[in-house]
Amino acid sequence: MKHELSDQLRLRHVEPSDHERIVAVIDRWWGGRPMSCRLSHVFFVHFQPTSFIIECDGELFGFLLGFVSQTTPGEAYVHFVGVHPDYRHLGLGRRLYGRFCTVVGLLGCQTVRCHTAPQNGLSIAFHSALGFDVDPGDDVIDGVSVWRDYAGAGEHRVRFVKRLSFAMPQERHSAWEVFNACLAETRAADERPAAATHACAVVAPQSPPTASGW
Numbered sequence: 071m072k073h074e075l076s077d078q079l080r081l082r083h084v085e086p087s088d089h090e091r092i093v094a095v096i097d098r099w100w101g102g103r104p105m106s107c108r109l110s111h112v113f114f115v116h117f118q119p120t121s122f123i124i125e126c127d128g129e130l131f132g133f134l135l136g137f138v139s140q141t142t143p144g145e146a147y148v149h150f151v152g153v154h155p156d157y158r159h160l161g162l163g164r165r166l167y168g169r170f171c172t173v174v175g176l177l178g179c180q181t182v183r184c185h186t187a188p189q190n191g192l193s194i195a196f197h198s199a200l201g202f203d204v205d206p207g208d209d210v211i212d213g214v215s216v217w218r219d220y221a222g223a224g225e226h227r228v229r230f231v232k233r234l235s236f237a238m239p240q241e242r243h244s245a246w247e248v249f250n251a252c253l254a255e256t257r258a259a260d261e262r263p264a265a266a267t268h269a270c271a272v273v274a275p276q277s278p279p280t281a282s283g284w
């Protein structure tokens with residue numbers, strides 16, 4: 071059953087206690103694929119500034135887990151994005167990516183990467199709609215370019231890449247600064263009337279890049 075989105079929608083950073091909640095639903099959200107074993111607690115402890123959930127009245131509606139590359143600092147990577155099956159096609163996945171891109175833009179990233187299984191047509195359609203390009207691989211499955219054995223033997227993957235159109239911030243911010251600015255914004259939003267609580271603005275020490283197109 072599809073639902074309307076409530077004014078009580080809240081987008082916030084993940085907390086360690088969210089791990090268990092997501093483990094409880096992720097296999098079902100992925101259509102029965104065993105994904106929970108790949109959901110590391112590490113994201114909920116060490117990647118809080120770049121990982122988010124959307125919830126409403128305590129119910130989990132969606133989540134995105136990502137990080138800034140340690141190897142290539144101008145790049146960010148999304149490990150998982152998922153939306154409750156009853157709340158799909160309402161723009162929540164787009165909204166999660168929008169917040170992620172705003173934050174990693176503030177951290178100096180201009181490129182976002184992710185990958186998905188070639189069988190996951192929904193994910194391919196979603197990322198294509200969000201402006202991701204397929205990073206050409208070494209084989210083609212079902213008309214899509216893939217990287218063979220990318221995630222292990224027989225585990226081929228479609229790699230996606232998106233160049234952010236953000237103007238670079240004049241000054242780069244540390245993850246800690248951005249995290250604290252976001253937490254302050256979330257707290258302020260919680261204190262505002264309900265209609266304003268799903269604003270995705272990020273308060274930052276300098277003018278944030280605009281998230282045009284999200």
Ligand SMILES: CC(C)(COP(=O)(O)OP(=O)(O)OC[C@H]1O[C@@H](n2cnc3c(N)ncnc32)[C@H](O)[C@@H]1OP(=O)(O)O)[C@@H](O)C(=O)NCCC(=O)NCCS
Nearest residue numbers: 099150151152153158159160161162163164193195196199
């Ligand atoms: C992929 C997923 C996160 C999309 O979330 P969502 O909230 O439904 O997506 P949105 O409503 O923000 O859709 C954004 C765009 O993606 C496209 N899209 C989303 N679902 C689609 C579908 N089933 N078929 C075709 N296009 C789709 C649409 O073009 C949409 O743009 P529009 O609203 O302008 O039409 C969600 O379907 C999901 O959780 N799937 C299972 C988990 C998964 O496979 N995650 C991705 C791999 S990590």
